[in-house]
Amino acid sequence: MTDATPQMENVFVEEDEQAGPGPRGPNIVGDELARLVSERDDVVVLSADMGAVVAKLRELRPERYVELGIAETNTVSVAAGLAASGFVPFVLSMGPFGAIKCAEQIRTDLAYNELPVRFVARLSGLAMGFFGPSHHAVEDIAIARSITNLTVVAPSSDNAFVALVRSTIDHPGPIYFRISEGLDRELYPEPPRFERGRFVPVRAGTDATVIGTGVGVPLGLAAAELLEPEGLSVGVLDAAYLKPFDDEAVLRAAAETGAILTVEEHSVTGGLGATVAEVLGRNAVAASLRIHGLPDEELAVGVPAALQEWYGLTPAAIAAELRQLVAERRAALGVASGGA
Amino acid sequence: MTALSADGKTAVLERGREATPEELARRADWIRLQTVQLIDRAGLGHYSSTFSCAELFSVLYYRALRLNPNDPGWGDRDRFLLGKGHVATGLWPVLADLGYFPASYMESFGQIGSPLSDHPNMRTAPGIDFSSGSLGHNLSVGVGIALAGRLHGRDYRTFVLTGDGELQEGQVWEAIMSASHYGLGNLVAIVDANGFSGGGPTSKAMNIEPLASRFEAFGWTAQEVDGHDVEALSRTFDALPDPGSDRPVCIVARTMKGKGSKMMEESPQAWHLGLLAPVQRDQVVREIEARLP
Numbered sequence: 328m329t330d331a332t333p334q335m336e337n338v339f340v341e342e343d344e345q346a347g348p349g350p351r352g353p354n355i356v357g358d359e360l361a362r363l364v365s366e367r368d369d370v371v372v373l374s375a376d377m378g379a380v381v382a383k384l385r386e387l388r389p390e391r392y393v394e395l396g397i398a399e400t401n402t403v404s405v406a407a408g409l410a411a412s413g414f415v416p417f418v419l420s421m422g423p424f425g426a427i428k429c430a431e432q433i434r435t436d437l438a439y440n441e442l443p444v445r446f447v448a449r450l451s452g453l454a455m456g457f458f459g460p461s462h463h464a465v466e467d468i469a470i471a472r473s474i475t476n477l478t479v480v481a482p483s484s485d486n487a488f489v490a491l492v493r494s495t496i497d498h499p500g501p502i503y504f505r506i507s508e509g510l511d512r513e514l515y516p517e518p519p520r521f522e523r524g525r526f527v528p529v530r531a532g533t534d535a536t537v538i539g540t541g542v543g544v545p546l547g548l549a550a551a552e553l554l555e556p557e558g559l560s561v562g563v564l565d566a567a568y569l570k571p572f573d574d575e576a577v578l579r580a581a582a583e584t585g586a587i588l589t590v591e592e593h594s595v596t597g598g599l600g601a602t603v604a605e606v607l608g609r610n611a612v613a614a615s616l617r618i619h620g621l622p623d624e625e626l627a628v629g630v631p632a633a634l635q636e637w638y639g640l641t642p643a644a645i646a647a648e649l650r651q652l653v654a655e656r657r658a659a660l661g662v663a664s665g666g667a
Numbered sequence: 668m669t670a671l672s673a674d675g676k677t678a679v680l681e682r683g684r685e686a687t688p689e690e691l692a693r694r695a696d697w698i699r700l701q702t703v704q705l706i707d708r709a710g711l712g713h714y715s716s717t718f719s720c721a722e723l724f725s726v727l728y729y730r731a732l733r734l735n736p737n738d739p740g741w742g743d744r745d746r747f748l749l750g751k752g753h754v755a756t757g758l759w760p761v762l763a764d765l766g767y768f769p770a771s772y773m774e775s776f777g778q779i780g781s782p783l784s785d786h787p788n789m790r791t792a793p794g795i796d797f798s799s800g801s802l803g804h805n806l807s808v809g810v811g812i813a814l815a816g817r818l819h820g821r822d823y824r825t826f827v828l829t830g831d832g833e834l835q836e837g838q839v840w841e842a843i844m845s846a847s848h849y850g851l852g853n854l855v856a857i858v859d860a861n862g863f864s865g866g867g868p869t870s871k872a873m874n875i876e877p878l879a880s881r882f883e884a885f886g887w888t889a890q891e892v893d894g895h896d897v898e899a900l901s902r903t904f905d906a907l908p909d910p911g912s913d914r915p916v917c918i919v920a921r922t923m924k925g926k927g928s929k930m931m932e933e934s935p936q937a938w939h940l941g942l943l944a945p946v947q948r949d950q951v952v953r954e955i956e957a958r959l960p
Contacts, residue, residue: 371818393814393849401807401841408811411789411797412819416811432838435801436808440789 339379355485356447356506357381359492360417364391367496369415375402377419380449403429406444407436415443415496422451422464426471426503437501438476445492447504451481451541452592453621453634454508460628465621468540469597471503472570478523479570481505483514483544487567490518498523505569507541507592508631514545514565524571532562534653536580536587537645540566540599543590543619549642550649561649566599577606581614586656588617588649592640595620615656619648677737680765682745683905686730691897694729695721696955699927701760703951706942709777712785715925715938716830717757719861722895723828723920728761731904733823736766739793745823748809751830751859752786752799753940759783759792767794803836805829806856810846813854813915822910826855832864834875840885843915847886852912856882859894861924863935882917894920928954 361384363370372381373393385392393409395402399420406416425448426433437444448467455462471479478500482488488506495502514529521527529544530551537547544565551561562584564576580587587607589600600618607614621638628634635641639648672679686694698721706712727747728734735741749758756776763770768782772792775781782791786800797808809827816823833839846854858878862869870876879889892903903918924939925931928951931938943951 390818395841395845398838398841398845400838401810401845404804404807404838404842405811405814405845407804408797408808408813409815410811411808412812412815414815414818431801432804432807435798436804440798 353485354380354383355488356419356449357383359489360384361387363492363496364388367415369413370417371409371414372417372419373402373406373409374419375399375424377421377449380419399424399428400432403432403444403446404436407432407440407442410437410442410444411440415445417445417447420446420448421455422448422467422505423455423462425464426467427464430470430474433471433477433501433503434474438474441476441500443499444501445504446501447506449506451505451507453626453631453638456626456628456634457630460626463626465592465594465626466597467503467505468569468591468593468599469601471505472597472602476500477570478502478568479505480567481507481541481569482510482567483539483541483565484510484512486513486515486518487521487565490515490521491567493518494521495523505541509542509635510545512545514548521567524568524573526573526576527565527567528562529565530561530563532560532584534560534584534586535649535656536562536564536584537590537649538564538566538577538580538587538599538603539590540569542592542640543599546640546642546645547588547590550645553642553646554649559649559653569599569602572602572606574606574610577603578610578612581607581612586615586652588619588645588652590640590645591620592635593620594623596623615652615659617648617652619645672735672738672741672743677735677741679741680732680734680736682731682733684730688898688901691722691725691729691901693959694725695897696927696958698724698757698760699955700952702756703943703948705756705759705773705776707948709785711940711942712756713753713940714928714943715863715931715935716751716859716861717754718926718928718931719922719924720751720754720828720859720894720920721757721927722897722900723857723859724757724761726897726900726904727826728765730901732826734765736794739767742819743821743823746796746809746812746825748797748805748812748825748827749787749799750802750805750827750833755783755785755787758787762792762794765794768792802830802833803838806839806842807845809854809856810842810849810851813846813851814849816853816910817851822853824853824855824907824910826857828857828859830864831858831860831862831875831878832869832872834858834878835864835869835873843882843885843887846915850913851915852908853910854915855907856887856915856917858917858919859922860919861922861935863924863939865939867936878919879917886914887917888914889917889919891919891921894922895926
């Protein structure tokens with residue numbers, strides 16, 4: 328990273344009221360929750376010291392906001408009690424203290440009882456990586472997708488978040504929302520239609536397919552665009568649903584391009600790429616697969632943008648990996664490498 | 668005392684129902700006998716922890732709770748959460764007796780697919796307000812249910828029965844803190860303070876006393892009661908503050924683990940989890956039956 332100014336969110340201030348040089352932008356989570364409590368009598372928002380994001384809602388319907396302090400596990404179980412009493416609680420949590428800290432409450436109280444709690448894990452991945460190893464949130468997909476009855480989604484843009492919240496609002500079971508930071512590029516002009524368990528095609532391509540989740544989608548798309556002038560045609564799928572998973576889309580990509588690169592701001596263990604590998608393996612489908620994520624090792628500590636650069640979560644690094652992937656694929660098939 | 672529900676369709680068992688102390692005490696022993704039978708059927712179970720709260724089950728379900736067995740989801744019912752879920756064998760016969768489900772459900776206890784399990788499952792057993800099994804969760808869940816009562820403007824109470832060892836879980840104290848923060852006078856925690864956990868005397872493993880003053884320091888009203896004295900329990904539940912009041916209530920029920928069986932009272936630890944051999948079982952049953960008319 329060349330810019331010396333750390334671009335980080337102060338999580339204790341509303342997104343649109345950030346002081347200093349941090350990023351400013353629309354407060355999409357806060358706006359959407361404020362809209363929900365205005366429209367529905369059954370939505371409540373619970374926070375474990377994450378109330379800044381819902382300042383608007385607190386003004387609008389203070390009784391629908393339940394602050395529980397820095398007590399994440401209690402917050403999840405309290406949400407379970409509210410859900411068992413007819414509410415649809417949204418639990419706001421910080422990614423690093425979300426799924427990994429509350430795994431048991433999520434499994435035992437929410438998932439086992441199929442209660443309609445929405446667990447919103449903001450600042451996932453490396454978003455809080457400046458604060459130390461305690462603040463990396465790179466295991467949550469692996470944890471969440473192993474829990475029966477838990478739906479796992481990761482929006483790739485603001486409109487995707489809105490669409491996922493709205494399309495799942497009546498789902499009877501719990502849903503884990505993995506919210507990345509850095510979703511600055513709107514991939515969808517309007518909130519898209521998300522069908523449960525289906526990936527959304529973002530870009531068509533014939534040489535390779537990027538399957539991204541969360542911030543992996545805009546990164547993969549930017550990489551695909553970088554490669555276009557080189558004559559490489561790379562398709563991009565938005566794996567907004569991590570559970571249920573779109574096995575068919577994976578198999579279709581394997582058949583159509585035979586070269587798949589997964590992109591996620593998550594450990595390579597147990598995440599999106601591992602899930603794609605399971606699908607290919609279970610179906611005995613041979614395809615070239617590369618898993619672009621965070622290595623299973625102690626991760627560096629630093630400003631998120633610097634960490635993304637460090638670990639290759641950039642369009643340039645992803646494009647480089649795609650070039651190699653396509654070259655390998657062509658070599659395996661005995662096709663001359665180079666542009667199409 | 669029964670009344671009709673607001674829609675006039677179902678019979679409501681009101682709070683403070685008439686029941687003589689003799690009836691309630693007999694009911695507690697009946698619960699013990701039923702527990703022995705259920706565990707015998709399953710091949711394993713928690714005897715002594717169930718025996719310690721038999722009087723609590725009796726007074727709650729036959730006097731104190733506002734219930735509607737024909738409509739288990741009735742919105743105004745008092746909620747009862749079994750934090751110490753390992754004593755569900757004491758609850759199944761009560762729920763069957765009150766008509767939540769046919770007594771035949773108990774025949775499948777211990778088998779794969781049975782709606783009744785060692786720890787209660789709200790999705791399979793009518794009358795269970797929330798599942799349990801992992802200690803330390805249910806008081807938090809009770810806070811959520813009590814908050815929901817406030818938001819819905821309903822006057823039900825939420826009772827959570829915890830073990831004393833369960834209070835070693837940190838999440839319980841998060842729940843205790845949040846209950847007083849939100850002024851949940853509609854929440855009642857009952858501690859079955861039998862003094863033992865799975866591994867030995869509770870406070871030898873990790874001291875949890877003095878319980879009442881700890882709850883009070885967290886903003887609750889706390890009181891101690893003999894958990895086997897059905898008259899004292901009845902008075903305590905009858906005198907609970909209005910659900911609209913602003914201090915949650917903790918009832919520290921001092922109990923004896925294994926109460927009602929001399930063999931278990933003498934070695935409560937041995938009968939935390941186990942199976943009585945036929946000779947032992949007959950001896951326990953004879954001892955309890957001798958107290959019944």
